[in-house]
Amino acid sequence: MLSFDSCLVSDALERLGLQQGIAGIIRQSTGKRIFGAAVTVTLARSDGTVHKRHLGTTAIDLAQTGDVIVVQHTARDDCAGWGGLLSTAARAKGIAGVVVDGLVRDIDESEELGLPVFSRGVTPVTARNRVSETATNEPVTIGGVMVMPGDYVLADGSGVAVIPHDRLDEVVATARSMLAVENGIRAALARGVPISQAMNETYETLLKPKS
Template sequence: MSNTSVLDRFAALDSAAVSDALDRLGLASGVGGIRPVWGPAAVVGFAVTVGLEPRTQGPAEAHIATTAVETADDQSVIVVDNQGRTDVSCWGGILSLGAARRGVRGVVADGVCRDVAEARELGFPVFSRGSIPTTARGRLQQCSTGEPVTVAGLTVKQGDVVVADETGLVVVPRGRAEQVAEIATIILARERAIADEVRAGTPVSQAMHDARLAGAMEPVR
């Protein structure tokens, strides 16, 4: 399956359905607390990873995340590991502008961001733990790009499938993407069928019972 087809399949899903599929396979089922900062948003893309650390003494280097922005493309979601820090921004308006110009689908940061209005004006999805005006300059430095990072306890590798929406964040190992998408599609179809029954008047206790929700993963017809 092509990269575009993989992303198209996940774009038709949501984080809850993907989480349920990951659960069935014994994989990490996602996290909450990292949310869109300027309005409803959902992103699906292949991870381009950035690791950050506190600034140390030495000559100034390229600004954080600029390497990732310049290597990302229109199938990418940039994933920034700032170890959950909420006292300093790890993503800002010029980074949003640069990423948007390359067609990047969004950014997911385990930390906080700034320049929220600029991201909103660009229509660029930013997911983080919140916002703060405090600059990264003199406080943070980049320690890796393209290497595995950790976001709220989830390991994210370069090229993994990232799904983020208003409910939360899920990360699908690239080698399991087709399998997870297949199971999640079946789960979503089943839940939509249950919702249709409830709308038609079926009691919730009858339509939504555990045996049905945990049933065999038969193909969707």
């Protein structure tokens, strides 16, 4: 899957009538593309209760090597929903990366660790006393897209795409066929074919739903 980018996967999802890529969540650290099964976290505005476990720690403990932590952090837009100590633990666990629908902090530390973190922005403001975890490995909504535990997440410099776990083979086959068409266009351009001819109706109909 890492040979496909998020744009191609988004197109394949759209062609199959599934929810396409997520806008606005961008890569904040490293230049890496990630792919893995989702372990989800839900955050909510804190009610003042002091919790025995910090947010995200349960998900890290549950995650397997190569998984992606996905955090729904939409209750507040003035604090982080992920930070450096979590990144340190995630990196040690072999987690592929982290996707947060909200803000994160300690992004320089994540960069130094080599852990890809994707979010809507960054802030130095802590989550403590502001947000708390309400669920781990339950369905979350990220950028309007439902993510179930075990769904597959692909993220890179263009954004994030989520593949339902039971549709992976279908999405891969569709993406592969679409990539073949795009590579044919690239080859034509390399031969000097004008782009107005190379990107003809074949390209324009690539998103036509599969029958």
